[in-house]
Amino acid sequence: xxxxxxxxxxxxxxxxxxxxxxxxxxxxxxxxxxxxxxxxxxxxxxxxxxxxxxxxxxxxxxxxxxxxxxxxxxxxxxxxxxxxxxxxxxxxxxxxxxxxxxxxxxxxxxxxxxxxxxxxxxxxxxxxxxxxxxxxxxxxxxxxxxxxxxxxxxxxxxxxxxxxxxxxxxxxxxxxxxxxxxxxxxxxxxxxxxxxxxxxxxxxxxxxxxxxxxxxxxxxxxxxxxxxxxxxxxxxxxxxxxxxxxxxxxxxxxxxxxxxxxxxxxxxxxxxxxxxxxxxxxxxxxxxxxxxxxxxxxxxxxxxxxxxxxxxxxxxxxxxxxxxxxxxxxxxxxxx
Amino acid sequence: xxxxxxxxxxxxxxxxxxxxxxxxxxxxxxxxxxxxxxxxxxxxxxxxxxxxxxxxxxxxxxxxxxxxxxxxxxxxxxxxxxxxxxxxxxxxxxxxxxxxxxxxxxxxxxxxxxxxxxxxxxxxxxxxxxxxxxxxxxxxxxxxxxxxxxxxxxxxxxxxxxxxxxxxxxxxxxxxxxxxxxxxxxxxxxxxxxxxxxxxxxxxxxxxxxxxxxxxxxxxxxxxxxxxxxxxxxxxxxxxxxxxxxxxxxxxxxxxxxxxxxxxxxxxxxxxxxxxxxxxxxxxxxxxxxxxxxxxxxxxxxxxxxxxxxxxxxxxxxxxxxxxxxxxxxxxxxxxxxxxxxxxxxxxxxxxxxxxxxxxxxxxxxxxxxxxxxxxxxxxxxxxxxxxxxxxxxxxxxxxxxxxxxxxxxxxxxxxxxxxxxxxxxxxxxxxxxxxxxxxxxxxxxxxxxxxxxxx
Numbered sequence: 128x129x130x131x132x133x134x135x136x137x138x139x140x141x142x143x144x145x146x147x148x149x150x151x152x153x154x155x156x157x158x159x160x161x162x163x164x165x166x167x168x169x170x171x172x173x174x175x176x177x178x179x180x181x182x183x184x185x186x187x188x189x190x191x192x193x194x195x196x197x198x199x200x201x202x203x204x205x206x207x208x209x210x211x212x213x214x215x216x217x218x219x220x221x222x223x224x225x226x227x228x229x230x231x232x233x234x235x236x237x238x239x240x241x242x243x244x245x246x247x248x249x250x251x252x253x254x255x256x257x258x259x260x261x262x263x264x265x266x267x268x269x270x271x272x273x274x275x276x277x278x279x280x281x282x283x284x285x286x287x288x289x290x291x292x293x294x295x296x297x298x299x300x301x302x303x304x305x306x307x308x309x310x311x312x313x314x315x316x317x318x319x320x321x322x323x324x325x326x327x328x329x330x331x332x333x334x335x336x337x338x339x340x341x342x343x344x345x346x347x348x349x350x351x352x353x354x355x356x357x358x359x360x361x362x363x364x365x366x367x368x369x370x371x372x373x374x375x376x377x378x379x380x381x382x383x384x385x386x387x388x389x390x391x392x393x394x395x396x397x398x399x400x401x402x403x404x405x406x407x408x409x410x411x412x413x414x415x416x417x418x419x420x421x422x423x424x425x426x427x428x429x430x431x432x433x434x435x436x437x438x439x440x441x442x443x444x445x446x447x448x449x450x451x452x453x454x455x456x457x458x459x460x461x462x463x
Numbered sequence: 464x465x466x467x468x469x470x471x472x473x474x475x476x477x478x479x480x481x482x483x484x485x486x487x488x489x490x491x492x493x494x495x496x497x498x499x500x501x502x503x504x505x506x507x508x509x510x511x512x513x514x515x516x517x518x519x520x521x522x523x524x525x526x527x528x529x530x531x532x533x534x535x536x537x538x539x540x541x542x543x544x545x546x547x548x549x550x551x552x553x554x555x556x557x558x559x560x561x562x563x564x565x566x567x568x569x570x571x572x573x574x575x576x577x578x579x580x581x582x583x584x585x586x587x588x589x590x591x592x593x594x595x596x597x598x599x600x601x602x603x604x605x606x607x608x609x610x611x612x613x614x615x616x617x618x619x620x621x622x623x624x625x626x627x628x629x630x631x632x633x634x635x636x637x638x639x640x641x642x643x644x645x646x647x648x649x650x651x652x653x654x655x656x657x658x659x660x661x662x663x664x665x666x667x668x669x670x671x672x673x674x675x676x677x678x679x680x681x682x683x684x685x686x687x688x689x690x691x692x693x694x695x696x697x698x699x700x701x702x703x704x705x706x707x708x709x710x711x712x713x714x715x716x717x718x719x720x721x722x723x724x725x726x727x728x729x730x731x732x733x734x735x736x737x738x739x740x741x742x743x744x745x746x747x748x749x750x751x752x753x754x755x756x757x758x759x760x761x762x763x764x765x766x767x768x769x770x771x772x773x774x775x776x777x778x779x780x781x782x783x784x785x786x787x788x789x790x791x792x793x794x795x796x797x798x799x800x801x802x803x804x805x806x807x808x809x810x811x812x813x814x815x816x817x818x819x820x821x822x823x824x825x826x827x828x829x830x831x832x833x834x835x836x837x838x839x840x841x842x843x844x845x846x847x848x849x850x851x852x853x854x855x856x857x858x859x860x861x862x863x864x865x866x867x868x869x870x871x872x873x874x875x876x877x878x879x880x881x882x883x884x885x886x887x888x889x890x891x892x893x894x895x896x897x898x899x900x901x902x903x904x905x906x907x908x909x910x911x912x913x914x915x916x917x918x919x
Contacts, residue, residue, distance in 0.1 A: 169657060171828075226901060238656075239904070239908075241520075241653050242831070242900075243901065245831065245832070245900065246832075246898075246900035246904060249893045249896045249900065250894060250901070251897075252893045253890050253893035253897060254894070256893065257894070261890075380660075380661070381661065384657065436671065439668060440669070443665050444665065447647070447662065
């Protein structure tokens with residue numbers, strides 16, 4: 128019985144939250160990796176673009192809520208996402224037309240494009256803060272828990288409760304659907320294949336008649352979808368604050384690079400690697416050992432490898448180690 | 464003279480703007496802007512050495528700034544005797560152990576051939592070392608943090624004049640840069656950017672949460688000053704006489720003696736804070752000028768030429784027998800050290816160390832905007848960038864307010880759009896920086912004062 132309790136404990140505090148957080152990171156990381164693979168620069172505006180997409184969702188959610196449209200037990204934000212995506216994509220295409228296109232046409236080095244993306248970062252940040260303000264926003268409605276800790280205890284008769292938030296389940300399901308559609312698109316459709324070809328070798332792709340304008344546009348569209356959904360899921364699960372989104376850019380970068388930048392599947396897994404290691408290393412295992420070990424061997428301290436303050440530091444250290452020993456990432460990068 | 468006309472013009476306009484602020488807002492504001500401009504200028508010089516001279520991207524400026532600030536604390540604060548006796552031994556012995564671990568790893572790496580076994584041995588040494596160090600340091604840390612936590616709760620510093628920290632800050636930052644450089648400089652440009660950005664976050668996390676060393680988010684306040692205190696100045700005779708002399712014409716217009724005395728007091732209070740700021744300006748100006756002379760000399764020396772050669776064509780420089788790796792490391796360390804000086808200066812001026820205030824936007828990306836807008840590769844350009852961008856960063860709010868009022872003049876004062884826009888005026892500075900950066904990158908990619916290399 129103690130063993131089951133210990134398992135439920137880990138499931139409740141480590142596995143489920145890490146899976147949800149990892150999915151949110153994974154979407155962002157695929158976004159970074161797509162931009163890197165096809166447009167060939169590190170996009171420092173990632174976090175703020177996600178904040179922009181989420182802001183659109185929130186505004187639509189508020190509108191729907193005021194009109195009285197709701198999605199039953201599911202959060203209203205899910206209906207708002209498609210509308211937000213339209214706004215997000217048009218914002219990205221506008222930015223691409225007025226900012227990035229020029230440098231792409233001039234074949235500027237990636238570093239210059241990265242600098243330009245910092246300009247975009249500042250502008251997006253300003254736009255987001257001017258429209259919705261810097262404060263914390265909650266826009267979740269509908270049923271909050273799928274399984275409540277108390278109910279779970281009652282049903283199973285265990286000491287440990289398992290609480291699963293509906294946002295966690297939504298996050299995981301939406302991520303799986305989105306990512307599998309994306310991989311299907313990249314691997315099976317003609318457009319997807321031409322995107323991969325373009326990412327692999329630009330000149331050869333051009334020679335074989337692939338239209339670069341179309342590729343770039345589709346990349347931004349996919350990126351817009353990923354950013355909006357990823358950002359909204361994060362906001363639903365935790366809360367929406369523009370500054371947090373800016374900070375999230377860092378673990379997202381870490382995930383993308385750990386998985387092998389330019390490789391969407393690597394980025395997808397990288398998100399989970401980062402999320403799990405962050406949570407595994409900063410979790411206090413005291414209670415777990417109390418269940419597993421006999422009473423005489425119970426630990427005194429918290430049995431915490433690192434304090435939770437170093438959550439971010441964990442993912443960055445992993446990144447640094449990966450960069451040193453396997454600069455191309457766990458999965459070889461540079462090819463879509 | 465003629466060749467430098469644009470430089471002189473740009474700087475005169477900048478000084479003119481600051482003087483205008485002094486006339487229209489107040490000399491206090493103008494001087495505080497000027498002082499921070501000088502500090503920003505030091506930071507941009509550091510970034511410019513790395514980016515402009517050598518083409519290295521360092522997005523870890525925030526980390527080096529914070530280390531400089533840490534140096535200011537560790538140098539100037541008086542040592543906390545009680546804390547030292549409580550946990551000093553444990554900290555020192557774990558520090559000693561840390562050195563042993565590093566040496567052991569180095570020894571293994573040097574004397575054994577690369578193999579799987581070697582990696583395992585290194586990993587074991589590191590993990591064992593960390594565990595032992597944690598066991599030794601934990602009681603010490605707890606003991607230290609329990610010593611009067613409201614006021615100290617940390618080891619304190621050396622109790623030396625804070626000015627020394629400017630040099631120590633440079634050493635700290637240079638040391639960290641050496642380690643990072645050894646590890647990360649082989650990476651491609653954009654990887655280096657991301658890696659340094661993340662490493663600087665780690666540095667901040669450590670500074671924030673190691674309370675025994677830095678007091679963490681509890682902040683260290685009331686650091687010693689290299690300049691006199693306002694309160695003391697207000698009671699010194701020569702200072703009062705000086706203020707009286709300056710404001711004689713204004714004071715003479717007041718016939719009543721009591722009123723005259725009150726006015727004089729007001730002038731003295733204002734004057735004292737201006738005087739203190741002027742002291743700082745003088746100190747900072749000395750640093751900026753010394754650094755400017757050194758960097759200019761370096762730029763035109765054979766070494767500077769070599770750096771540009773490496774920047775422009777690494778392979779060719781390598782083929783000519785230049786040690787690219789070593790030079791990159793050197794310049795990374797030098798640039799970071801300069802940023803460290805700026806970090807110490809910043810804390811010196813503020814008189815307080817607040818680890819929570821180090822944010823990448825303000826201390827990394829803004830500095831980069833300065834370098835790029837000012838003109839990378841040109842020291843005068845980088846300094847100008849520091850001035851222009853900091854000036855705009857501060858004055859953006861008033862300008863934004865003016866613009867909002869202008870564009871929404873037709874609207875009612877309580878109209879929701881106008882109220883909302885006026886509330887969000889502080890964020891117009893982001894917009895200005897972003898658009899400024901984008902415009903400069905597009906239409907003047909080399910900055911306001913572009914790099915000009917004369918061959919003498």
